[in-house]
Amino acid sequence: MLLLLDIISGILLVTGVFFGLSGAVGVFKLPNFFTRVHAASVTDSIAVILIIGGLLLQTTFGINIAKLLFILGFLLITSPTASHALAKSARHGGLLTMSELEKGDQQEKTPK
Amino acid sequence: MHTVKWVISLSIFWLLLSGYLKPLLLGFGVASVALVIVVLNRMQKVDNEPQEFGTWLQTIRYIPWLLGQILSSSLRVTKLVWGSPTEVSPSLAKINVEAVPEARRTLYANSITLTPGTLSIDLEGEEVTVHALEQSSIDELKEGYIATKITDIWGDNK
């Protein structure tokens, strides 16, 4: 029984790390800013759920379960808020309008 | 009644974070809960928008479904990332949210953002501006698969 729990939580941790890595790669590979936000949201939502879930299965002591659930809930509530604030300020900064979408990212400059 | 709910949940929150049952620390807890309640009541006079808790039963029905959606759309985005990222078709659209009860529109927009591949940028009046990685996810949102779920669960007691 304990071994089964170990195996399940191992699988959860490894898949979580895999999603995290693919999100991180996506942040570099995708072509313009708003698509990169989507890649970052993969790491923010599914990787967090899977890794915290994997840790939850290894926990026995009551208050630690409550703390882990609090971390999970807090990250799941704040990450959409953060990406919304990011998208909104990027739009105020003129990174995206309806017409710019076809032409691609006009604002991109080469890094110094 | 409303205040009582807040007092209970804030006390649980304090106990969760501190974990000690010594009189001094419990006293600090009581003081900070009282301070938060006073501030909450003052804020109520400013915006007249009571911050209600959703009922737990409905939230429990909603969250597993949302987790399933997050998993399936993450798989889609991951496939795009490892495949050929130049094939994305980013698109922007305004989606009508009249069908969703007014108190649940924030939840709706947050659910859109939380599922990878779609990102809600703005919520003004009856429309939410959504940016998506693929045109197909915009079409799915326009058919309203999240909206119907939310109105199914919360629509009755509106």
Add this chain to the structure above:
Amino acid sequence: MTSLYAAVCIAILVIMAIALARAFYAPTVYDRILGVNMFGTKTVLFIAVVGYLTGRPDFLDIAIVYALINFIGMVAVLRFFEYTAPVD
């Protein structure tokens, strides 16, 4: 399990390194903020996993504090950049 935790820690460190690299080499200022945000959430996870690796679940408290600080800092920085459009 210890070796698995160690492997997960290293993998999260790699993800954090990629996020930091994005924060250093990015075309726009918003990309940098995106990288810093990713770095922050990964740090929370990293602290939690390190707590399990060393068998000291008290680390979860530190993770909670870091999550709170990360969110507040992110919103503050974004409010600052929302109306003062940055010129690189």
